[in-house]
Amino acid sequence: MEISAATVKAFRDKTGLPMMDCKKALIEAGGDEEKAVEILRKSGAKTMAARTDRETGCGRIALYTDPKKNVSAMVELLCESAPVSNTEEFIALVNGLAEQLATGPGAKTADELLAQPFPGKPGVTLKQFYDDLVNKIREVFRLTRIRRIDGPCGAYVHHNAAVGVLLPLEGDNVSLGKDISMHVASMKPQALSEGDIDPAAVEKERKMILEEVQAQSKGKPENVLQKIVDGKMKAFFAERTLLGQPFVKDTAKTVQQACDEGKIKIKEMIHWVLGQ
Numbered sequence: 001m002e003i004s005a006a007t008v009k010a011f012r013d014k015t016g017l018p019m020m021d022c023k024k025a026l027i028e029a030g031g032d033e034e035k036a037v038e039i040l041r042k043s044g045a046k047t048m049a050a051r052t053d054r055e056t057g058c059g060r061i062a063l064y065t066d067p068k069k070n071v072s073a074m075v076e077l078l079c080e081s082a083p084v085s086n087t088e089e090f091i092a093l094v095n096g097l098a099e100q101l102a103t104g105p106g107a108k109t110a111d112e113l114l115a116q117p118f119p120g121k122p123g124v125t126l127k128q129f130y131d132d133l134v135n136k137i138r139e140v141f142r143l144t145r146i147r148r149i150d151g152p153c154g155a156y157v158h159h160n161a162a163v164g165v166l167l168p169l170e171g172d173n174v175s176l177g178k179d180i181s182m183h184v185a186s187m188k189p190q191a192l193s194e195g196d197i198d199p200a201a202v203e204k205e206r207k208m209i210l211e212e213v214q215a216q217s218k219g220k221p222e223n224v225l226q227k228i229v230d231g232k233m234k235a236f237f238a239e240r241t242l243l244g245q246p247f248v249k250d251t252a253k254t255v256q257q258a259c260d261e262g263k264i265k266i267k268e269m270i271h272w273v274l275g276q
Contacts, residue, residue: 003027015040016136041131054140058085061164061272063157064098067174072153073102074164075113076145076272079137085161089133094161097126101148110143147270154266156181162274171264179249180242180258184271189242192269197240205236242269 003026011033012022017040025043029035059078065071077094079085099119107113114127121129134141147166149155154167154177165181191197209232213225238244243256243266250258259266 003031007031011036015132037132041135043135054080056080056140056142057275058082059142059274060085060091060094060161061157061274062094062098062161063155063164063166064095064102065153065155066102069103070152071102071148071150072155072166073098073146073148074155074157074166074270074272075101075143075147076164076274078142078144078275080139084137084139087137089136093126093129093133096120096129097143097146100126101146106148107146110146113146114143145272152177152264154178154181156185158185164272166268166270168267168270169264170267171262173262173264176258176262176264177266180247180255180266183245183248183255184242184269186248187242187245188271189245189269190240191242192266193241193243194237196269197237202233206233209233209236242266 003023008019008023008026011026012019014033015022015037021040021043022036025036025039026033028039056078058081059076061074061076063072063074065073075094075097077090077097079090084090096118097113100116101107101113103119104116107116114125114130116126118124118126118129130141130143149166149168152169152172152174154169154174155165156178157164163185165184167177167181167184169177194202206229210225210229213228213232217225217228238246238254243254243259245255247253247255247258253261
């Protein structure tokens with residue numbers, strides 16, 4: 001079957017795929033564009049199946065919040081290169097994933113989310129858009145993390161889309177929650193509170209501090225040494241825990257004190273760094 005150059009070019013403009021691939025698919029499909037698209041998808045899937053071991057060190061974290069419905073969602077989509085992560089289509093995909101996760105029925109897995117509709121694109125699923133973009137760009141994509149919070153939540157994604165924070169709250173001071181989310185992105189606490197730090201790491205730190213204090217304060221009573229150790233451990237926790245850190249917007253108070261004054265309680269700290 002002969003396919004005109006104009007038809008091939010129009011189909012190429014529609015799919016973004018190489019001219020020869022488009023021509024072969026159209027010929028195989030007998031000129032039926034819908035069938036040709038499916039042929040290209042299957043062909044692309046075979047090609048990408050051989051590339052699954054490629055490193056995906058770039059990508060974006062996207063956030064969607066709906067204050068009226070009291071729901072927030074965050075997703076992480078990885079790809080192979082920075083230029084791809086900054087394309088309009090990739091940004092549209094990751095934002096669509098976050099929006100659907102927040103406004104749809106929810107999802108426990110990446111596959112479950114991808115099977116859902118693409119917001120604002122009638123008749124198109126997220127998986128179809130995802131597959132078509134992978135087929136067009138020929139890079140490996142990985143939807144590595146998804147999280148939805150129903151209820152009050154502080155939320156923030158850094159302007160480079162490489163850091164994202166969700167803080168589920170008790171209390172409705174979401175504005176303060178957002179400020180504290182920005183604090184998390186900036187100060188990078190290791191845990192929410194003292195009880196969330198690995199006990200083995202705490203014990204190791206206490207032992208190291210005690211050995212240092214004993215070496216520097218020979219002859220001092222044991223109870224005095226323990227008070228010194230306790231003071232240093234307090235500094236250890238203050239540096240590493242969100243609630244113990246000085247609040248960046250008012251360093252005269254800790255994050256815990258800011259929460260108390262704002263009548264909120266942080267139930268969990270979800271802090272993502274792209275690819276980590």
